[in-house]
Amino acid sequence: MAEDVKTPAPAPPPEGEKPTAEKTAAAAPAAPVKPAAAAKPEGPVPVPWSSPLVEKYRSQYGSGLDAQTYLGQNYFSVDRSLIPDILRLLRDDEQFDYCVDITAVHYPKREKQFDVIWILYSFSRNERVRVKTQIADGASIPSSVLIWPTANWLEREVYDMFGITFDGHPDLKRILLPDGWKGHPLRKDYGILQQDQEWVQINLGIESGQ
């Protein structure tokens, strides 16, 4: 137990960076400026994930697919063009029959601004895998409703929150926010206090919902 607890101990140094003894190490003083660079040696890093499944797909798709493991969790980073195929293969040939979740992450500074993530689970293998792909703002992505019916609401939520459109979705419309709402709140450029004032004024008859 105690050994396990020790593992995270490297985490505190970023705060207590001051000690002069550390000065000798080039990486340590850099930490306050560039946390991303400092975090690498401290935290675990993604390692290549090798398994028969990965080998099979790698020979099939080559550079369009990358497979890694982070903290024991496996994920594929795939090219957007592979998206409907690889998801279908994972369900049909590898028994990833349960689509746990579909979600997205917004990185406004990147050229391809969005990560779209499928979290899959296989009952027979008792195994989880994530599939990630990157798409640009305004680009669409093929819907996986035909692969897993559960994708219906999950994709609607991604559309509602990020404005990502899914081609072939039977009923792509907002799910949590009102139909006429402007903007997509989980984008990073949507402020936490921002809201659709016009919608609030018209529909609720008040100046502001805050």
Place this chain on the structure above:
Amino acid sequence: MSSHTNDTTNDVSSRALSNLDLETPAKPYLDSNELIINMGPQHPATHGVLRVILKLDGEKVLGTECVIGYLHRGVEKIAENRTYAMFNPYIDRMDYVAAVSNGLGYCEAVEKLLNVEAPRRAKYIRVILTELNRIASHQLWLGTHALDIGAMTPLFYTFRDREEILKIFEKYCGARLTTHAFRIGGCQYETYAGFEKEVKHFLTYVAPKIDEYEALLTTNRIWLERTKNVGMISAADAIALGVTGPVLRASGVQWDLRKAQPYAAYSEFDFEIPTGENGDTYDRYLVRMAEMRQSLRIIEQAVNRIPEGPIMAKVPKVIKPPVGEIYHSIEAPKGELGYFIVSDGSTQPYRVRVRPPSFVNLQALDRMVRGLLVADVIAVIGTIDIVLGEVDR
């Protein structure tokens, strides 16, 4: 209700999996015997603010559409503007009848990201409180579900007994509902004096009470009529629709995250995964009743073997997980509750995605009620066991 009705019924039972949920309305108008009505959002039997638009032929349901979002508070957006520890209390406000489970999932997810493990004693405290919360959640479900169907007595019985659990929570952490019982790295509070004794007393108190609930309902003729063969869903459909928790198990899939991918200290306890056969409302009722008894078993083992030791792991004062992302899920009373957390190495999460069981399970409502009567829609909404605070987040 002539041939048309029969067609619909056959259609529902024989519908192939591949075109599930993809039926487009065949015609843009209504037949003379069809109508569209609105159930909710302010309806006593929709458990919060859920609006269901029903397309009916007489009293037979042809299709439904759920309109949700009335309780949307943007929890995931709030998370991006709070530190990891500050976001923890918000978690309780999602599934507010199972706040302890919500907190467990979140704390464990952040701990994984930090590569910390909670001490063994903390894990045991977590298991005891989470299982107590599972019983409380099922009791609230049973009381309200039976009330919806027309049995008022179970509500008083279950709320009387749920009170005992809430008293334990209150004594432990000061709150009854939104408990915020756990912290990242373990538990904030040591158990109070007499905690074990009170939990053991609760176990002996509630076991016969569960028999009492069953005596009221299990062989009750009206209950059987209202729940048997109502809202059936096959195992294949349930999996395709991502349904989890007791609803999935009642369809015959023996899958529980506590066994499949054990977290906290669940691998150290003996318990069974109750399953049903028919996937109907009655089986879901039986599964949840059996789950309460299994929870009692887990609590009994945990409270008898609770180890001594620290309750908090060494966690930095300022929580700054390294860059990376993690998905961690637990078996909440309603199904798989997952957290997908992306860290950019700062004190605030870059993204927190909550995979709510109620939201995904609610999607199966349409599948379950087609061809049934309006009164059965109430029974099915109850049996899915949704909490709108979690559906809408």
